[in-house]
Amino acid sequence: MIKALLVVFLSAASAFAQQIGNPTMQQGVIPPRGTFAIRNARIVTVSGADIENGTIVIRDGKIEAVGANVTVPAGAQTIDGTGLSVYPGMIDAGTNMGLVEVPQGANGTVDTSEVGDLNPNAKAIIAVNPHSAHIAVTRVEGITNTLTAPTGGLISGQASLINLIGTAPKEMAVVPQAALVINYPRIGGGGGGFGGFQQPANLSETLTANERQLEQIRKMLRDAEAYGRAQDAYAKDRSVPRPDRNVVLEPLVPYVRGEQPVIFRADREAEIRGAVRFAEEMKLKPIILGGNDAWKVASLLREKNVPVILTGIFSLPSREDDAYDVLYEQAAKLQQAGVRYCISTGDAGAEVRNLAQYAGMAAAFGLSKADAVKAVTLYPAQILNVADRLGSIEVGKMANLVVTDGDLLEIRTSIKYLLIDGRPVVLTSRHTELNDAFKNRK
């Protein structure tokens, strides 16, 4: 069904189209930007009211015009949006997309977690694999962007915000170093006995061990602060003794100066409180990733203006006595409490394509449908400080757009067209290819 529309869509480059229909071919060729117009569609701008029958003009990767009465430039490739809806591309702010291909049994494809506890200089964008099968599999479901974060240790590294399009990491990166990622020392058990530290069995020992770990982080952040000052001092005044460069501390400088956000993975109430307290102490700009207990500390989060990337909508409530819908309801509770949040799958890669269902479930349990859409578009963009470029359909923003035949969050909806960075994306993937290969086997 999608193949037939390819030709219409890329009339100016039909030979081109046949080539990059094949997912393997897509890995080597990035579709070019151009001038497009989506006409007569219902436009869900997210930032404002829906436009029931409108047109969007895209040029050179950006949204040039949006409205009910928009002139279509000459030579634009047009998409007939009659009966269709246009949404901003979805953003999943809590993934390892591109860092791992097969987590179990193919360690060579796993690049999520570096050895050692303190790796601020591990940059996700370096290891993101633009040819990962997960990328096409994910974007054909309407997710255009992910925040890809490293894992492991105490300071895992730096996460990247990427477009799910591109033949090289540079082409994919929207914000190459978007956030520092810290695993706030956990209270809950599990997570295997890897890494240098043992797993104490009881809570008091855990709390003590956690304090020690926090101290390690603290020390490194203070060192980075001192390092930054020393480098600045030298830059201003060459008579000061030249400080050696330090690849580990250098990347930390913008974070310890509060210029860039620091993501803290934390789920339990005590962990979240601890992370907020720590961030305040060290003057960081915190974001909570995980946040299963965030609704319990909503007033604190609101007071300190700490946003939450919720990854546990589809987790089982961890305590026996938890209400059955306590995690389904998290988003609605945070919305009511005035806490900034967004919804994420929290998945390494393979399940990111189901982001819409997470938002849908939140809407089944108290969140309005409109807020559910925001939770996977504008809210993550705002939390990641890219709301000037992503997250809604407004003039000047990057043309990351999804055209559907219905409600974006419903599973029975089909995606008809996809644009990322104003480039038309062919809606094929490893999965559609395998489907084509075997569906008619007799």
Add this chain to the structure above:
Amino acid sequence: MPKVRSRLIVGLLALTLAPFIPNSNTNAQRSAIDTYAITNARIVTVSGPVIERGTVVIRNGLIAAAGANVNAPPDARVIDGNGLTVYPGLIDAYTDLALPEASPAPSPGGGGGFFAAPPPRPVGGPNSTQPVGLQPEVMVEDVIRPGGNEIESARNIGITTALTSPRTGIWMGQSALINLSGDTPQAMIVRSPVAMHVGFTPLRGTYPGSLMGVFATLRQMMLDAQRYRDSMQIYERNPRGIRRPDTDRSLAALVPVIEGRMPVVMLVNSEREITRALDLASEFKLRLIVAGGRESDRVAERLAKQNVPVLLSLNLPRRTTAALPEADPEPLRVLRERVEAQQTAGKLAKAGVRFAFQSGSLTDMSELMVNARRVIENGLPAADAVRAFTIWPAQILGVESQLGSIEAGKIANLTVTRGDLFDRNSRVAHVFIDGRPVDLRPAAGGPSRSSLSGTWIVNVNLGQGDKAITLNLQQEGDRLAGAISGPLGAGEISNASVAGGGEVRFTVVFNVEGQTKEASFAGRLANNEIRGSVTIVGAAPGTFTATRSGQPN
């Protein structure tokens, strides 16, 4: 009845019965020191109404007489029972008293754990076809040892008799009922075997390694025992022409069990565990006794109908953890369990289920009476509580003609208290076992020093997952000795010490990846677990948790 005539009758009776009264020693001497009389005491006979003021006469290890109108014989040593109450000696219906630590299960094939190729069944007991843990032929009477701190602690609170059973394995072995005094095992044993004991902890590193496997193994072995008995019968009837079946002590030991002649005690506490035990007993027509029985009230109707008694643990669950703000709240299920466990005995009594009390491996025996009080406060009539310590266990364990009440002719096991047995302020004044008084040590001041003796399963975590090793400890006062075995090697412990408050330390030499390393353990005993840290020279430090082997959880 006029006094003269009654005395005559008593004397005649004594003459006629004399040859039939068993003597406790082969010399058949009757010396003055064998005869006691407790006078002017309140006597709770259990078999009849309470005698507010009476005399109990002990002679030759037996109760010679008990009543309001009984006089102390002239040769008796008299104990003034004013203000004292005499009860039948209390019976603890499930313990591991008088048993040495079991020898550690040899680890199969080089400590392979889950990865070992199906190992040849490691041979445990002499000539057994089954691995250790599946040897029903094991009998505790072979290994009973008299004396020891645990027996003293039990006696100090008035326990004169205990059912003692192995605690490890699946077919754990055959228990014995012992009196808690005597210089030799033979002098202690009242009855052996009493029952076959079954636990549901899977074996480590070999089949059955899961609870499902435990049930399958129990079934298969009982089927094999049936066949064994049948084939042996056919062979013995006429061996000619038939190939001789292999003898098998393990299967032979199960024959009385599957024929219902020997009861089976199963260690089960939750409703579903008890239900599974009842189902298994129905399937194989076993004479089941439930031990533990914390949720037995929920299955009371079926227990009564299937005539299954309960050895109810008085190791009542209570909260042992401090309140930490970072901790999750405890589950409602646990909170309810703790409250409801106190009510189980009362409910069993109402439902007509027979039951007896057991200490359930309490480390601090003084808790036993405290918990008995709780159970009375929560619905068990006090008189039933007395019965649950005396005549009911005697009936359940098949010794009601010898123990459990104060009647002439029964064994002279008596617990004499100042104050009512369950009263908070009462204390045990005298304990008689086999007609002789025992020395009651004064209660240790300060924190109770729970014994560390026994077999422990130690989970050691060195950062690469847990390893389980077996630790056998013997504690004598402050001295600690023992040995370790398992995937990290075997050896004696050294530099071992125990301090008040349960601090335990020792070192042992391990074999880690071909190198010998010394490891120092330091931990704390609380609530029957030792937790602490282990430091290995030259390697990363780790932690450990030790639980008693065979512990129901």
Add this chain to the structure above:
Amino acid sequence: MKRLIARSLLLSMFGMLPVSPARAQRQTSPETLIRNATVLTVTRGTLENTDVLLRNGKIAGVGKNLNASANARIIDGTGKFVMPGIIDCHSHSMLDTINEGTLAVTSMVRTEDVMNPTDVDLYRELAGGVTTLNLLHGSANPIGGLNTVVKIKYGRPASEFLFPGAMPGIKFALGENVKQSSRPNQPGVQRRYPNTRMGVEEVIRDAFTRARDYKRTWDEYRAAAGKNKDLMPPKRDLQLEPLVEILEGKRYVHAHCYIASEILMLINLADEFGFKIKTFQHALEGYKVAKEIAAHGAGASIFADSWGYKIEAYDAIPYNAAIMTRAGVVVSMNSDSDERARRLNIEAAKAMHWGGLTEEQALKLVTLNPAIQLGIQERVGSIEVGKDADIAIWNGHPFSVYSRVDTTFIDGVVYFDRQQDLARRPELAKERAALEQAEPNKPPAQGQSPQRPGRRRPSHEDGIEEEMPR
């Protein structure tokens, strides 16, 4: 103090279980009439503005303007959707243990022996509209243990869960889990056989060869025993008896498998020994050999769209259900996860999104098809008069992400109701407050440190992670 205990006793009796039916007596099913709902019958299409009558545990009526007795409970179904209770064909809920992993053939072990009816995840599954589970042994062994089919009668004793008349079944497993391929070698320790897919086949072949001989031995004995009473019967072997049942067509085989080659291997092996595989579980490459699966007559019970977590799952595609359905295979969607089991309605809908199955075909994936696969289709799997009253009322179409379950019935008795659940929450809070004051629940002056909160059971893969060696 005593009053406190008595009060807490009272509260505890009241709030003891999330469902109010009294424990002691047998459950009686009240008559219930659901009026004016959209009824997804599965077998007779979607009926608008239709009533459903439940009586004596059965579906007593489906139609317009039905009558009910005076004491029937009336539920206004306007705007609601009624669907058969979802059947999860691959579950490890309510099992105290999942794998007996010490031997490669463990057909003597039974999941029925280790059922835990108090598992709270059962309640959460009821809240997702699930009424029946196929409790399977894990995937540690080529031949695993016996299954149990249950109705989720949360709050009742385990014996009442057993699904009457369900065909007995057994779990087989092929592939990476059985080979323990993701576990490192331990120095000096031999790996358990089998370590390759070649060995997996050999284990199963050997087991059935022995089972065949065992059957012959017993057949010969029975023939001879009539004449000779003194004849000693052969030894009974609980491991081989279920395999004999398979050979005699009396026990269903549910085989965990992933890749095409092992699916074909098992089909060939089964054909050779003359038995049928009832379902291939997971069968993520089933779409590659759909015609062979259909020809053999096996069904497939799969994930909607999980893929890529292991090498053998790398070629998994979400079009699997559609391709196999069109090839004539009876396909069901399963969860293999307490978490996913709550959302099987959406998992089924995914087959419309990927592969274009019709709504009715997709509905069957979690209702009639798993019922067929478990041999219970006479009783459940669709809304028809005479079938068990195992249904759920949804506040929207079950295939919409915005829908949730209002009420779940099993045998006509309510086992989940959202309104009741909400109403009970303040009561449970009160009960907790009272219980925390009870003496045994007070923290001691000098207490141990509490345990670290544990990790949840892994969300899928047959609980393999939790069975790590001790």
